[in-house]
Amino acid sequence: MRWINTRPSPGAQLALTLLPFALLIVAYALGSAARLAENANDKLLPNLAGFADAIDRMAFIADPRTGDYLLWSDTGASLVRLLSGLGISTAIALCLGMLIGMLPYLRALLSPFVAVISMVPPLALLPILFIAMGLGETSKIALIVIGVTPTMIRDLALKALELPREQIVKAETLGGSSWQIALRVVLPQILPRLITCLKLQLGPAWLFLIAAEAISSDAGLGYRIFLVRRYLSMDVIFPYVVWITLLAVLMNYLLDRIRIAVFPWSELEKQA
Amino acid sequence: MSALSIEKVWKEYGDQIVLEDVSLTVDSRAFVALVGPSGCGKSTFLRMLLGQERPTRGNILLDGVALPSEPGADRGVVFQRYSVFPHLTVLGNVLLGKELTASRYKARLLGAARRSAVEEARQLITEVGLAGAENKYPAQLSGGMQQRLALAQALIMRPKVLLLDEPFGALDPGIRAEIHTLMKRLWHETQMTVVMVTHDMREAFTLATRVVAFERRRDRPEEKERYGATITKDISIWPPRIAGAASIFGPDRDGPVASPGHRRDDLAPLGDI
Numbered sequence: 001m002r003w004i005n006t007r008p009s010p011g012a013q014l015a016l017t018l019l020p021f022a023l024l025i026v027a028y029a030l031g032s033a034a035r036l037a038e039n040a041n042d043k044l045l046p047n048l049a050g051f052a053d054a055i056d057r058m059a060f061i062a063d064p065r066t067g068d069y070l071l072w073s074d075t076g077a078s079l080v081r082l083l084s085g086l087g088i089s090t091a092i093a094l095c096l097g098m099l100i101g102m103l104p105y106l107r108a109l110l111s112p113f114v115a116v117i118s119m120v121p122p123l124a125l126l127p128i129l130f131i132a133m134g135l136g137e138t139s140k141i142a143l144i145v146i147g148v149t150p151t152m153i154r155d156l157a158l159k160a161l162e163l164p165r166e167q168i169v170k171a172e173t174l175g176g177s178s179w180q181i182a183l184r185v186v187l188p189q190i191l192p193r194l195i196t197c198l199k200l201q202l203g204p205a206w207l208f209l210i211a212a213e214a215i216s217s218d219a220g221l222g223y224r225i226f227l228v229r230r231y232l233s234m235d236v237i238f239p240y241v242v243w244i245t246l247l248a249v250l251m252n253y254l255l256d257r258i259r260i261a262v263f264p265w266s267e268l269e270k271q272a
Numbered sequence: 273m274s275a276l277s278i279e280k281v282w283k284e285y286g287d288q289i290v291l292e293d294v295s296l297t298v299d300s301r302a303f304v305a306l307v308g309p310s311g312c313g314k315s316t317f318l319r320m321l322l323g324q325e326r327p328t329r330g331n332i333l334l335d336g337v338a339l340p341s342e343p344g345a346d347r348g349v350v351f352q353r354y355s356v357f358p359h360l361t362v363l364g365n366v367l368l369g370k371e372l373t374a375s376r377y378k379a380r381l382l383g384a385a386r387r388s389a390v391e392e393a394r395q396l397i398t399e400v401g402l403a404g405a406e407n408k409y410p411a412q413l414s415g416g417m418q419q420r421l422a423l424a425q426a427l428i429m430r431p432k433v434l435l436l437d438e439p440f441g442a443l444d445p446g447i448r449a450e451i452h453t454l455m456k457r458l459w460h461e462t463q464m465t466v467v468m469v470t471h472d473m474r475e476a477f478t479l480a481t482r483v484v485a486f487e488r489r490r491d492r493p494e495e496k497e498r499y500g501a502t503i504t505k506d507i508s509i510w511p512p513r514i515a516g517a518a519s520i521f522g523p524d525r526d527g528p529v530a531s532p533g534h535r536r537d538d539l540a541p542l543g544d545i
Contacts (some may be wrong), residue, residue: 164354168371169324169359170422174369174429175345184368188359265359268411 021161026183029111040222046235054235071225071243077219081137082209086198089205092145100153101160102178102186111157118150123211128131132214140212145207152194158191160186192266195259199252206248274432274465275300281330282500283316283535285338289500290316294330296484296503301515303459303466305476308486312501314469317367317486318437321467334432345373348426348464350439355422356410361408362421366393369429400454412489416447420454420503427458436468440475454480460516481514483507 003090008016032045046054066073099106102112126143135137163186171181213222221244228236260267276298282503285290290313295306298304302326306314319325320332332339334346338514343349356365371381381389397403400420410418419439426434440448440455441501459466470476476483 025325149464165324166351166354167357168342168353168516170321170351170373170425171341171368172348173322173345173347173349173426173431176379177372178375179377180372184372184379185357189357263359265409269358271411 011237020114024136037218043232044234046238050235055239058072058236058239071240073246073262074221074224074240075243076215077223078213078221081140081220082144082205083215085141086148086201086205086210088141088145088272089152089201090194090198092149093156093197094190097153097156097187098160098182098190100157102182103161114150114153114157118154122147122208126212126215135216140209140217143195143208144205145213145269148205151204152197152201155197156190156194159190186265192263195255199255202248202251205246210244236259273300275332275335276380276464276465277336277432278321279331279333281317281320281332283313283325284322284500288497291486292500294486297504298465298467302467303464303479303481303513303515304324305480306467306486306521307471307473307476307481307483308501308520312486312488313448314486315437318435318469321433321482322435345369345429346431347433347435348429348431349435349437350419350426352438352441355439356409356418356425361367361407361409362394362397362402362413365410365421366397366424366428368532369425370390373429374474393424395430396424397421399458409418416443416451419443419451423454423458427462428488430462431454431464434443434464434466436466436470438471441471448472448475471511479511481509481512483509492495 006046028045029047032047035042035045036047060068063121064069069086071251095109096114101107102108122143125146126139129139129142129146133142168181170228171185176184208222210222210225213220214226217223225240276296278294278296278298281291283288294317304345307319308314316325320327321339323339323341349355355507357368365366367381367389370393370399371379373532374385375381375390379385394406397406400423402417402420402424405413410421413421422439440451443451452475455468459479468476470478484503485507486501487504488499488501489504490499
């Protein structure tokens with residue numbers, strides 16, 4: 001049988017899914033054990049007990065100086081920044097993307113501009129943001145917005161433009177005005193794409209968030225990682241990285257569930 | 273009334289002449305089939321009737337008034353594909369026309385207005401044989417059912433003119449025959465003029481009152497660009513078919529037809545209607 005026609009059984013599928021994760025953990029455990037055998041005070045690859053201790057310290061014991069539970073206060077600070085950044089981006093991208101996709105005049109006006117703006121490397125703008133907006137929350141949220149919005153606008157405009165012309169004409173023959181067609185035909189059809197687009201932008205958004213926090217902040221997941229780097233606290237950094245990854249995976253999953261629950265037809269279309 | 277008159281219409285794209293000197297008068301409640309080889313401009317002609325494109329020269333009049341330069345509610349359309357909205361259920365698709373006309377800003381109906389619109393939509397859905405599928409999405413329907421839905425969606429607007437662009441071309445023959453019966457019945461029962469583009473001669477002669485052929489008079493490669501297609505044949509079906517009147521010569525799905533019972537692309541458990 002050709003390789004392209006062989007498929008794993010459900011059990012094998014699950015095993016194969018878990019295999020890389022298991023391998024990673026085993027490889028780490030072996031490396032960690034080897035290093036700790038040589039030097040019990042090694043800080044680079046702590047063992048599970050070290051992690052458990054660090055997680056306990058960060059998540060469940062109040063910080064003696066501030067009285068905060070650091071993991072949770074960091075997560076809260078980061079999520080507020082991330083979600084406000086993504087929220088603002090989504091709102092802007094939805095409005096502009098739809099307008100560019102639907103109205104030829106606005107497309108002529110904005111489409112090339114957005115294309116050029118999306119090529120500006122956002123991190124290169126970070127110093128400007130810090131100078132112009134100060135070191136507070138505004139500049140961090142602005143960085144996420146600047147980094148994520150142009151791509152989202154382009155993606156949504158493309159999707160709006162991709163809607164078959166027949167549909168728009170049909171809506172016109174049903175008496176629809178531009179506004180009504182935007183509201184009842186275009187908007188509902190690009191919302192699922194908006195969610196997919198948001199999913200894809202989670203990665204860049206985290207990147208910009210951590211970069212901004214690393215440079216100037218007093219709380220946040222990225223801030224903490226870069227702070228404890230000075231003490232080689234791998235026992236804190238690794239759990240934080242895993243936690244960030246988990247948060248991202250969870251958001252990813254939730255966005256997909258939301259799309260399927262709210263727009264059941266988008267899943268049907270995919271299968272059709 | 274809904275008579276169309278097309279006066280010396282030309283359509284050019286840059287140097288390329290697609291249609292030249294097309295003149296045609298379509299009586300109210302006629303059923304005109306446009307036939308011709310691929311690429312001869314039948315669909316372009318239909319798009320001009322629709323208002324999606326404008327003639328380069330010449331005029332198109334509907335009841336003596338020049339057609340507006342964009343599609344509107346007086347002309348309904350069914351395309352071969354993408355005629356229905358994938359994000360709306362069957363009921364939502366049929367309701368949409370009502371909602372767009374009645375509610376200017378929200379484009380939604382509420383309360384009593386909605387109930388009466390739903391009532392009307394359901395009636396139409398039953399009429400095209402989709403009863404029971406009201407809450408399905410188009411992706412869950414077969415091709416034939418999607419086209420029935422597209423017809424219902426267009427008909428709820430009570431258009432003066434219904435334009436069909438190869439609407440049944442992608443359906444298999446059995447289902448096509450069934451939808452022909454439906455089409456014929458709808459044409460008899462409503463007040464509209466129908467213009468249909470088709471590749472299928474049998475379809476043209478089965479349904480239409482008049483078959484109009486488009487063709488390029490000069491079709492050598494070096495002439496292709498500068499000579500467009502025009503009407504070369506204009507055949508009135510005999511014996512004449514008259515909307516609303518049963519034909520006495522009716523073996524081949526002629527005349528108003530009673531609902532033939534169960535159809536092939538109906539939902540399975542529905543049984544006879």
